[in-house]
Amino acid sequence: MTDKSCEGSTRIVSLAHRYETDIAEFSFGAIAYDNDSVGRWLSVLYALLEGASEALEISRDDIDGTLSWTPDGRRSFVLFDTVPAGAGAAKRIAENLGKVIQFAVDRVTRCDCGEETSCYGCLRSFRNERHHDKLSRQGALSIFAELKVEATPEVVDGPWGETLAYTSQSVIELLLKLSKRGVQKPELGVDLGQHYWPVEAVWMKPGVVLVEGYDEERDSGLGSDGYTVVKVEDTDADQLAPLLPAG
Template sequence: MAYVRDNKENMINHLQNIIPSGIHHKIEDWYSTYLSDRSIFMEDRSQYLAEVEELVEAMEEFKQDDNKLYLANRISFSLRKIREKNILNYLSARNILPKYGFPIDSVELITDPSSVETTFGQGELRLQRDLMQAISEYAPGSQVIADGKLYTSQYIKRPPQKVKEWDEWDFVQCENPECGHLNLHRHYPGAPTMDKCGICQHALSQQKVKTMIKPEYGFIISPEVKKAGSKKPIRTHRGDIYYIGEQKELLDERSLSIGLDLKSMSNDELAVVNNSQFMVCSSCGFSEVSSDFSKQKIKIHNAPNGRKCPNETFTRKSIGHTFKTDVTTLSVNDYLSWEQAYSILYAMLEGLSKAFLIERNDVDGTIDYIYSRSGNSSTRFILFDTVPGGAGHVRRLGKATEEEILDVFKVSYDLVKNCHCDENTACYSCLQNYRNQVMHDSLERRFAVDFFDRVFYDYEKFQINGVK
């Protein structure tokens, strides 16, 4: 930090050498913004320092008590992990460096448990997914068919020896219907309780606080590999996408005449959390979908290496992770059912991808509801770039004129209006795709047809009368 501050001239010279001369005049401004207290860089830096300080304090406190030395020890491993993070990975995860082209969020379902402790052999079957998909597809209990075999995921892979601790987060959704913010805090022994919502200060229910493991080291299969039959593999779990949305970097905010409110943000935050809960052995990572509400359970089991695991106590955990990306939201002042909203959302995403020539998998979305004090509720479509850090796709929609947005909607409309499937369903030619499989039964293309019909009608009316 001091280096960046003290070597301003030097740094600017370097930057001039690598940046096109047409924007040289902007460097100085950018430099001071970067170092100002409110820049993302400085904010992340103070967040990082605060987190380290908090952990150090908790560790020092546990050190005073001989019976709690083991807790101090656990925190020291978390601290080491945070302190020794690769700076490039850290900066790109925080969206300070572009992440495009660095698939660092990709994880593996390891199909050869014997290879876990050695390096992975060349030419072996490798099942890989980005973390967002892996959270639903590779979670313990899920099955995957590959090479004619049926694999069942069983373990959340433990961090390597020198790291020892998973990254874990306590989380709870605010119950204030006007807010619904997902509150998160790093989980460690003695972590402070989250008693108030960070956005609206509403009291948070402690019974609802859950802890999620970020499965960044991947998953390992159960040794029982079957031959793939005609049965569909089990995929019991859905990855729920939460919009954390602190909207610190608002790029645009406006009301459209077609009855939608638009907001566009860069560097906004989302969380993907598997909607099942798991009982997890913290010693070897053995995990099972939890079928009741108990906090702990006892089970004799084997570690991935096939030997009996020394630990028999399982604790309840969720699986999830958070990421930063570009987000554009469109809210409609109306309560739409879950099925309606998702049908419309996927039509919007298809339209966006076709109209702007964006790979469909590079954008995704989720929905939520906002309730106002006056009793009104609105439905919010949250569209985001799946590339962590954002690739500028939904940002284009955020910048688009009303006519351009209508053009996108016309593409969406044509797709849902002219599809040949039953209008009370959807198919792979209209709204369905591989990634939204868990939603297939809920999608009906007529919901999207009705919605866009109304949008176009409102627009015509606005053109004629000039009123909304």
């Protein structure tokens, strides 16, 4: 500011503010922790956050987490609502922890990046950028293996033999049921229409498109382009299979 060299001392500080919110804390008592395993624990932390977001349909921006310690000295995971005063997300995670863990395992299993690293399709986000060099699928999977939690068969043997790395579990389960019914394999994970809308799957004949989430602009645009738009949230294999060609 003064165009003069600073002659004072420097120190590193962390800035923070205190606010009340909902938290869920838990630990895996049988899993040892030491300074060399911090990367593994961070990898599990962010796998759990991504798994919770996917399993419980919670916006990833509404939850975050950190490593902490229990009163008796065990390493623990603390997941919390990022919304001041809380929005109940942490409570839902605690109530559905088994489902969250399963979705976390499935997410890191089906990603196709190298196991020794991670990517934005499994563990990385802009929020945890400072930890990117420590996060790995291998680290998370090693702890899940110690907990004896395995990926669901649908993830290992995906629909039509495909490994769908960036596809949500609900979409994978629906596609797997369709493939087992002998439905023709669609084009998966493509962009369609005049505005290149991303879709989960498309059967070009008879022009049926499978999408996830609610987006009026996308759905009306695809409809104008002649496609029949089906939302994952509004259908099941019984309803969808009769609309599709056999393999």
